[in-house]
């Protein structure tokens with residue numbers, strides 16, 4: 001008995017899978033989209049605080065290394081330049097979805113992420129896509145075609161709803177973050193099944209943690225947010241971000257830390273300038289010349305008062321009126337605030353990470369189509385690939401662009 005046949009089967013109905021399915025279907029292909037989760041596109045639903053930061057206007061497709069991390073950030077150049085933020089914005093506008101720009105080119109839906117999900121589902125419907133959800137995938141086999149056959153072989157897929165086959169198989173199962181809403185290592189295991197190399201995975205865009213005793217003096221600052229400059233890495237590979245930092249009970253979070261976490265290497269320090277827009281030595285010297293206030297009170301005019309109190313309480317030299325503090329003590333205070341060096345002990349892990357760094361090695365894929373060079377008809381798109389964007393809509397743009405590249409090659 002022959003199995004139900006599709007031109008393409010896409011596993012994973014998240015951002016990349018839904019978009020790829022709609023595009024491929026609208027090209028006239030018979031597409032089956034499979035996802036094991038009860039609810040469709042849960043990660044889009046929770047993204048951007050429920051408003052989905054769906055792309056970023058500042059993305060420069062010609063310079064992907066500016067906003068993407070991975071062993072070869074240039075890999076995504078082709079897909080990003082053939083499907084740009086402007087293309088996705090045009091689609092959002094075509095569907096009448098109101099949106100706004102928030103910060104550094106980040107675009108969000110005005111109402112809710114549900115608008116973006118509804119748009120992707122409507123695009124699938126327009127393409128006549130069949131969606132099986134929830135539906136688990138049990139086993140995948142590749143049947144190579146004999147030399148006399150024109151097609152390159154087919155994929156036989158055993159699912160909870162029975163066996164199916166397809167000429168092309170697209171893996172869009174995403175990364176490992178937020179397992180409770182359906183993230184699995186399916187894509188990585190499938191890559192291993194077909195001997196596709198993987199780059200080591202670790203949580204990205206994730207809060208960083210510090211050991212209990214070392215962090216105790218700062219735990220009282222939990223909830224405090226302030227603009228900082230944060231950096232990591234040796235001179236040549238140094239990465240720095242000017243963003244907001246958030247103190248938590250266990251460590252540091254906020255956009256500054258999420259961004260730097262994708263570059264931070266275990267065991268290495270971070271450097272944080274807690275007052276990047278202030279000339280601290282000059283401001284403290286001026287304070288000393290005109291004020292008799294406590295150092296902490298004078299400092300509170302330059303940085304948030306909770307931080308000023310906590311910092312000044314660290315040394316006896318700083319717990320006195322500023323006019324009585326030595327120049328040396330004030331210089332030390334300025335220096336420490338401008339270059340707070342600390343080494344995280346870990347991250348909050350996949351439960352809190354927005355993305356997974358690493359994944360399917362881009363060396364194994366065609367940058368034009370996302371197809372595996374050594375495995376005909378097998379494609380990987382979206383976050384499962386070793387391409388990770390910065391915070392700010394870059395990860396969704398990669399999902400859309402890689403899905404588009406694949407859909408137009410199927």
Ligand code: FDA
Nearest residue numbers: 012014015016036047048053174182186382383393395396
């Ligand atoms: P995605 O995770 O979207 O989809 C994968 C799908 O595969 C899921 O539906 C899953 O159920 C399915 N699946 C997994 N295993 C399976 C299996 N074994 N069998 C069948 N199906 C399986 N990015 C951004 O650009 N802007 C933003 O605002 C945010 N905000 C944000 C907030 C939070 C809290 C998180 C965790 C992440 C973000 N992101 C983001 C990142 C963004 O959500 C992410 O990069 C994309 O959703 C990746 O799209 P994919 O389609 O590759 O995976």
